[in-house]
Amino acid sequence: MRNKKFQGLSLLVVFFIVFMAGCSKPTQRPEEEALKDRIVVYASFYPMYDFAKNIGKDKIDLKLMIPPGVEVHDWEPTAKLMGNMEKADVFIYNGLGMEPWAEKLIASVQNDQWIVIEASQGVALLEAEEHEEEEHGDEEEGSHGDYDPHVWLNPMNALKQAENIKNAFVKADEANRDFYERNFKEFADKLKALDQKFQEELRDVKKKEMVVAHGAFGYLAHRYGLEQVAITGLSPQEEPSAAKLAEITKFAKERNLKYIFFETLTSPRLAEVLAQEVGAKTAVLNPIEGLTQEEMKAGKDYISVMEENLKTLKQALMQ
Structure with missing residues (x-):
């Protein structure tokens, strides 16, 4: 009899605990x-x-x-x-x-x-x-x-x-x-x-001209005494005219430029065609308009990508 009373009391306690838990507000993490x-x-x-x-x-x-x-x-x-x-x-x-x-x-x-x-x-x-x-x-x-x-x-x-x-x-x-x-x-x-x-490492480069696929680097060029020559304008979807391509080809040959720059997230086709025409190589400059998921997971950010751009510019413009 005593055991039955104890069991009943235990069930009552458990029921009370469950009831109170149900009434309480859910806690936030x-x-x-x-x-x-x-x-x-x-x-x-x-x-x-x-x-x-x-x-x-x-x-x-x-x-x-x-x-x-x-x-x-x-x-x-x-x-x-x-x-x-x-x-x-x-x-x-x-x-x-x-x-x-x-x-x-x-x-x-x-x-x-x-x-x-x-x-x-x-x-x-x-x-x-x-x-x-x-x-x-x-x-x-x-x-x-x-x-x-x-x-x-x-x-x-x-x-x-x-x-x-x-x-x-x-x-x-x-x-x-x-x-x-x-x-x-x-x-x-x-x-x-x-x-x-940027100022220190670009101060003594041999060439000041940078031919780019997309005219995104005007502020960078202006700040560090470089000259941007863009195959397309401010929008990468723009298609240059045959006359424009001929003009840039002549410019690159006259200045003996060794690199034509293209950028991430857009087609390198125009830069590759121009580079082949003038006997130059291609290199990537990142306008940092959008990093990929992989780049972000790898910890890249504005500062690190700009440093990569500096390394690329220095290598290309010293030749």
Whole structure:
């Protein structure tokens, strides 16, 4: 009899524990709690993502809009993505026509609270090359317009963009101002060191001319005393005329150029044809518009890829 009473009491205790557990609220995992306190940041393409990551670190929930390995000029935002962005705290884009969909997206997203930052604001701009303006016109949809948008390829411009991003984070999350300011200073020091390295290593190269498949490197060339000659204009989809190809072929032969540069994520066909015509080799310069998933997993970032670009340039221009 005593055992039966004990068993009944035990069952009652178990039932009470199960009942109370069912009534209690589900506990969140530590990472879920941490995510809840982060500001939600959308960055249009890789450089904006990288700069934001360096400054925001674990205080932001950072999302890269254009997937790794996708050519920036070929991408358009989906309706689902635009819907998700209604919960964003910050949207970062480069501007200057690099994201031709950006203005439409900003107007369409129903979000009165978010902070929209055009990261190229305040950068000293270079005018677009004449041949692209002639072929496309300023008003044609998809054209980059009057100015070259590839500002991040000058590390000092990247520093200004990073500062703009930092200011947006401070505005969105004033409580963590010191955190963002400290991270920005660390990143700014790295960018200044990168700029110094470019200046020192490109100062005494034998050749100053760089023939590139896509006119993305104007800011880099301008910063370090080089001359960019582009097979196509600011858009890699552009097809050069026969006269343009003949002009560049003549230029490369006269200057005895040993390398023709092409870039990641686009076809090397034009660069290879031109290189064969002038008896040169080809080499890759990365405009860092979008790293592949493999590159990101390998730990590559803006700084390391720019250092790879420097190594390539130095090797090619010393010959």
